[in-house]
Amino acid sequence: MVGLVLVAHSPVLLAGLRAMVAQAAPAVPVGEAGGTAVGALGTSAPKVLDVLREVLAASAGDGAVILIDLGSAALAVEIALEEATAEERRLTRLSGGPIVEGAVLAAVEAASGAPLDDVARAADGAAGVPKLPQGDAA
Helix, strand or coil, rough: CCCEEECCCHHHHHHHHHHHHHHCCCCCCCCEECCCCCCCCCCCCHHHHHHHHHHHHHHCCCEEEECCCCCCCCHHHHHHHHHHHHHHHHHHHECCCCCCHHHHHHHHHCCCCCHHHHHHHHHHHHHHCCCCCCCCCC
16 A cells, blocks of 8 residues: 655644544555654654655555655655665655645545555645635635
8 A cells, every 4th residue: 555754844743644644544654754853843854764664665565655844845855765775766756735635635545545646646636625615715
C-alpha cells in the first residue's frame, strides 16, 4: 500500500494531521518529518530521508507520496532525495497539494489500493477542492 510522508515545520501540526489521516485510513503507512534536529521549528533533510525510508519499507514497494506545509520544506525534501537511492526516488512523488486536505484524500486513495501515481494525483487534486459551500465565500 502506498504510504505518506508528511513534512512540516511543526511536529505538533504533524501529530494532529497524522491523527486525522489515521481516522480516515488507519492502514496507510504514514511518517512524520517535522522540526529540526534540536527540536526547533523547521525542517531537516536527514529526518526527511529517514522517514521516507521507513515509509517506503512499510509500503512493501508500492511507494510514497510526500506532502509539505510550506515551500521552504521543499528544499529539505530536495536535499533528502539527492541522498536517496535511484530506486527510492523512483518510488517517491512530491505533491504540491495542500498538506491537510491532500494527506486525507491521498490516504483514502491509498487505502483503496490505488497505485502511486493515482495517490499523488489525489493529493495534488486537493488544491481544487472548495472549503466552503457554494455562495458562502466572503
